[in-house]
Amino acid sequence: MTSRIGKPNTKTDTDLHERLASDGNRHFVMVAGAGSGKTTSLVKALAQIERTQGASLRRNGQQVACITYTEVAVEEIRSDVGNDDLFHVSTIHSFLWSVIKPFQNNLREWVKGRLHEKTAEEQEKIDKPRTRQATKTRAAENIERYRIQLGEIGNVKGFRYGTGSDYTNGVLGHSDILRIGPAFIHDHALMRSVLTQRFPVIFVDESQDSDPAFVEALRRLARETPQGFCLGFFGDPVQKIYMQGAGSIEHEDGWETLEKPENFRCPQAVLRVINRIRAEDDGLEQTRGRHENVNGEDVPVEGTARVLILPADDRRQERLENARRWLAHQDRDRGWLGSEDEEALRLLVLVHRMAAARLGFPSLYSALNDKSSEDLSSGLIDGTAWVVRPFLSYVMPVALARKEKREFEIMRLLRTHSPRFQPKAVAGADTAGFLNALQNDIAELVAMLEPGSGARIGDVVNFLQANNLLELDERYGALIQTFAESEGQVTDPAPENATLRFMQCDASELWGYLKYIEKLSPFATQQGIKGAEFEKVLVVVDDQESRSNAFSYGKYFGVTQLSDTDQAHIDAGRDSVIGRTLRLFYVCCSRALSDLVVIIFAEDTTRMRDAITRKAFFEPDCVSIFDD
Numbered sequence: 001m002t003s004r005i006g007k008p009n010t011k012t013d014t015d016l017h018e019r020l021a022s023d024g025n026r027h028f029v030m031v032a033g034a035g036s037g038k039t040t041s042l043v044k045a046l047a048q049i050e051r052t053q054g055a056s057l058r059r060n061g062q063q064v065a066c067i068t069y070t071e072v073a074v075e076e077i078r079s080d081v082g083n084d085d086l087f088h089v090s091t092i093h094s095f096l097w098s099v100i101k102p103f104q105n106n107l108r109e110w111v112k113g114r115l116h117e118k119t120a121e122e123q124e125k126i127d128k129p130r131t132r133q134a135t136k137t138r139a140a141e142n143i144e145r146y147r148i149q150l151g152e153i154g155n156v157k158g159f160r161y162g163t164g165s166d167y168t169n170g171v172l173g174h175s176d177i178l179r180i181g182p183a184f185i186h187d188h189a190l191m192r193s194v195l196t197q198r199f200p201v202i203f204v205d206e207s208q209d210s211d212p213a214f215v216e217a218l219r220r221l222a223r224e225t226p227q228g229f230c231l232g233f234f235g236d237p238v239q240k241i242y243m244q245g246a247g248s249i250e251h252e253d254g255w256e257t258l259e260k261p262e263n264f265r266c267p268q269a270v271l272r273v274i275n276r277i278r279a280e281d282d283g284l285e286q287t288r289g290r291h292e293n294v295n296g297e298d299v300p301v302e303g304t305a306r307v308l309i310l311p312a313d314d315r316r317q318e319r320l321e322n323a324r325r326w327l328a329h330q331d332r333d334r335g336w337l338g339s340e341d342e343e344a345l346r347l348l349v350l351v352h353r354m355a356a357a358r359l360g361f362p363s364l365y366s367a368l369n370d371k372s373s374e375d376l377s378s379g380l381i382d383g384t385a386w387v388v389r390p391f392l393s394y395v396m397p398v399a400l401a402r403k404e405k406r407e408f409e410i411m412r413l414l415r416t417h418s419p420r421f422q423p424k425a426v427a428g429a430d431t432a433g434f435l436n437a438l439q440n441d442i443a444e445l446v447a448m449l450e451p452g453s454g455a456r457i458g459d460v461v462n463f464l465q466a467n468n469l470l471e472l473d474e475r476y477g478a479l480i481q482t483f484a485e486s487e488g489q490v491t492d493p494a495p496e497n498a499t500l501r502f503m504q505c506d507a508s509e510l511w512g513y514l515k516y517i518e519k520l521s522p523f524a525t526q527q528g529i530k531g532a533e534f535e536k537v538l539v540v541v542d543d544q545e546s547r548s549n550a551f552s553y554g555k556y557f558g559v560t561q562l563s564d565t566d567q568a569h570i571d572a573g574r575d576s577v578i579g580r581t582l583r584l585f586y587v588c589c590s591r592a593l594s595d596l597v598v599i600i601f602a603e604d605t606t607r608m609r610d611a612i613t614r615k616a617f618f619e620p621d622c623v624s625i626f627d628d
Contacts, residue, residue, distance in 0.1 A: 005047050012260040013041055017048045025254035026230040027222045029207075033236055033286045034274065034590035035265025035533070039073075042066070042205055042234050043080040046087060049201055054086055062198060063088045067095045068205035073531070077205070088199065092214055093174055096181030097161040099195055103184065107159045110180050111167050112150060119146045135496060142478060165474040173473055175386070182213035185221065192221055196229045207235030209245040219252070226254055238281050241584050242378055243550065243575070262288050263590075265533050267303025270592045276617045277586045281579070290593060304331075305589075305596045307618050308626040309608050312544060312601040317354075320540065322628040323599055331595075335536055346534040348588050350542060350551060360512035364457075367501035370493035374550075383517045386473050387502055393417075394470060395460065396514045399446045410442065419468050441467050451508040458483035458503030479503060537592040539585075542601040549577065553600070556581040557611045 009017070012030070019026055032038035049057075049064055057064070066081075066089045068074055074089055081087045090098070100107065122139040125131050131139075149168050156170045165173035172180070184191050202218065204210055215233075222231040237248035251257050263271055263286040271289040278284055290301045310319045327336040338345040349355055356365035368380040368387070379385025383392050394417045401409040415421045420438065445463060448455035461480060464470045483503040490497050490504060519532075541553045543560070554560030555577055562570075562578075569576040589596055598618075602608035605625045612623050 005044060007037075007040060007044075009044070010037075010041070010260060010262055012258050012262075013044055016041065016045055016258055019256060019258075020045060020048050020230065021052050023227075025226045027226075027232070027252075027255045028230075028258055029233045029235075029249045029251050029255065030258045030260060031236060031282075031284065032234060032260040033263060033278070033284055034239060034587065035263040035290075036260045036286070037262065037264055038234055038236070038260070039076065039080075039205070041260060042203060043077065045203065045232070046081055050084070050086060053201075057086060057200065062200055064201040064203070065090075065095060065199040066203045066205065067092055067210075069209050073205060092181075092210060093161075093177045096177050096214070097172075099191070099198075100177075100181055100184050101161075103191070104158055106184065106188075107172070107180065108153060108156065110183075111153055111159070111172075114176070114179075115146045115150050115153070115167070119143050122146070132496075138478065138482070141481075145477070162471050166471060167474065169471075171471060171474075173386075174384075174389075178211055178214070182211070182217040185217035186213075192224060196221060196225050200228065201230045201232075203232045203234065205234050207233035207249050208237050208240035208247050209235075209242055211244070212246045215246040215249065222255075223252065238278055238284070238583050239587050241580065241587055243374060243580070244378075247575070259284060261286050263290075264288065265290055266590060266592060267301040267594055269303045269305040270589060270596045273305045273596065273617050274586055274590045276615075277582060277589065281582055281586075301594065303592070303594050303596070305592075305618055305622060307598045307600065307612055307623040309600045309602055309605045309612070309624070310626055311605055312542065312603050316542065316601060319601075319626075319628060320599065323626055324538070326626065326628070327597060336538070338536075344534065345536045345538065346532075346591065348537060348539045348591075350540070350553075354540065354542075355516055356512070359516050361505075361509040361516070363505045364502065364509045364513055366493065367505055368498055371495060372493070372498035373495050376498050386475060387479075387499055388513070390417075390464075390470055390472065391457075391510055392514065392517060395445070395464070396449075396510060398442065399449050402442055402446050414438070414469075417470055419471050441469060445469070449507050449510060451506075453507065455507045456503065457505050457507050457510065460507050461503065475499075533591050533593055535593045536595045537588070537597070539588045539596070539598045540601075541598060544601070551581045551584055552577050553581055553585070556585065557608065557615060559602070559604070559607055559611045 012032075016028065016030065019028055030038070030041065032041060046064060046066065063085070064087050066077055066087055068077060068089070068091065071091060074091055077089050081089065088095070088098070122142045125139040126136050152168045156168065159170045159172050161177060162171040162173060165171060165176055185195065202221075204215070204218065207215065218231055221229065233249045235249065240247045261284060263274075266274065266286075266289055268289045271286060275285050278286070288300075290303075291298045292301055293299075308323055310316075310323065313319075324336045328334050335344050353362070353365060353369075356362045365380065368376045368385060376385050376387070380388065383389070394413055398410055398413050401407075401413070445460070447453060448460050448463060458480070461472070461476060461483075465472055465476070465480060479499050482500055486500060486504070490501050493501070543552055543554045552560060555562055555566065566577050570578065589598070600608055600612070605627065609623055609625055612618065613620055
């Protein structure tokens with residue numbers, strides 16, 4: 001365990017530890033606001049379990065499951081708990097696979113049912129009278145492909161978990177696992193019994209972003225096992241910024257809700273802002289704020305929180321740079337101009353478009369964002385979209401390792417992802433010839449990704465498939481064919497064109513996208529920085545740059561009229577553009593360790609200033625129009 005364990009317990013930590021040590025119902029929900037040290041509370045709770053129950057759990061061959069949202073979070077928690085095999089720390093997908101993997105016959109039946117579902121979905125497209133002929137043709141081709149797959153499923157010896165779906169080769173993808181796991185838990189009493197016996201304690205981190213079906217499956221476990229099993233959710237509903245997340249976890253009879261109000265990150269000026277924002281949601285008032293040691297005394301950091309309102313014209317980028325120079329002069333601090341130190345300054349933009357233009361992936365961004373599906377547009381933001389995932393997890397890392405002459409890393413990636421390294425493929429191969437051919441293919445792959453190569457992303461995908469370098473998601477099958485048959489550049493943004501437009505992008509744009517996703521530039525999306533913190537945060541608000549209806553600062557601040565649909569959602573108590581934007585604004589503002597500036601591009605700067613002043617999030621003298 002790390003130094004997190006040595007930090008003083010908050011009252012909430014103490015209350016939780018007492019509950020974990022009790023004999024009765026131990027299920028709980030912890031609501032921990034931004035900067036509260038939620039991960040510290042989680043790790044300390046794991047340590048409490050180890051101290052009080054570790055010996056008996058080990059004797060019984062049982063584990064504590066700690067499930068979180070991303071691989072980054074998994075590694076962070078693992079770095080705290082070390083290599084202790086008492087703790088099973090994983091993402092939701094990996095956890096579910098570990099549970100359902102033994103049920104191979106059930107998996108086979110599920111795959112058959114899923115193929116029938118997909119066939120029905122494609123038939124529905126054909127039956128709609130207004131469906132385009134090209135869409136009907138693709139749907140008919142997909143139905144035939146599913147029919148062939150159904151005939152081959154019986155020959156699959158076993159299923160495994162891979163990057164993308166390939167049913168006839170026994171590969172289940174990410175989306176499959178997220179469908180199968182909750183359904184199996186919910187529908188099969190044996191599965192539930194096995195799960196609670198194997199994992200008598202299950203903690204879910206970032207519960208607000210967890211899949212609703214998964215959360216409901218776990219809630220059923222808890223309802224059926226009020227004693228001898230502990231289910232705990234750690235999260236913050238006000239930091240739920242993805243539409244597909246579970247949001248608030250409602251507790252049931254016998255559960256306890258624990259609120260952790262402390263904020264150890266934000267200076268006092270920013271703490272006042274985020275409390276005023278949060279007052280419009282759940283009303284949790286955060287306390288304390290960031291402190292620092294001055295001459296042996298622990299004193300609060302005051303910090304700054306300001307709003308600059310700029311004209312929304314065709315000089316946006318110039319005006320933004322002028323505002324940064326003005327801030328540097330005003331504060332006598334060149335940190336506002338920083339572009340290298342990723343921990344010092346973050347420019348948070350609503351969408352990728354501004355960052356994409358600066359970093360060189362504007363076409364890639366446009367393809368997967370403009371009028372695309374919610375899965376693709378949100379997946380573009382966090383790197384989980386099925387079309388980009390293989391590039392981020394495998395293709396670009398291989399190319400980077402080749403450039404840096406890290407041969408062992410190349411081999412590790414190939415062994416993990418390439419079918420050419422499967423035992424059957426390697427057995428009996430001429431080793432020298434095998435490795436030489438592989439080296440040549442990797443060199444050609446790297447060359448295709450270079451600027452000026454003329455290669456498009458679709459050409460790279462074709463190369464990967466033709467040379468068996470990657471096990472591709474089954475959805476790439478139809479996409480490769482569509483790409484090959486396309487004549488000319490597709491420019492029309494539409495849901496059905498998104499992936500083809502992505503395939504037609506210059507392959508070299510992937511480098512800029514990778515740099516952005518890995519946070520190697522000062523730009524980040526407002527949705528992509530939850531959990532992070534920076535000395536200076538500059539939030540750029542510009543609704544005109546976004547073509548999504550999911551967020552609207554204009555509506556949130558009260559300068560843009562709500563639509564009938566917006567009002568209907570609000571009246572019905574459903575999630576709305578107002579709620580989503582409030583939560584996003586809270587997440588953005590709560591990243592600052594010292595200084596926060598919100599830059600708003602507005603058509604009517606005076607009206608926007610008056611609206612922000614009425615909101616009263618910021619002190620009146622900290623809201624100003626900046627027209628350089």
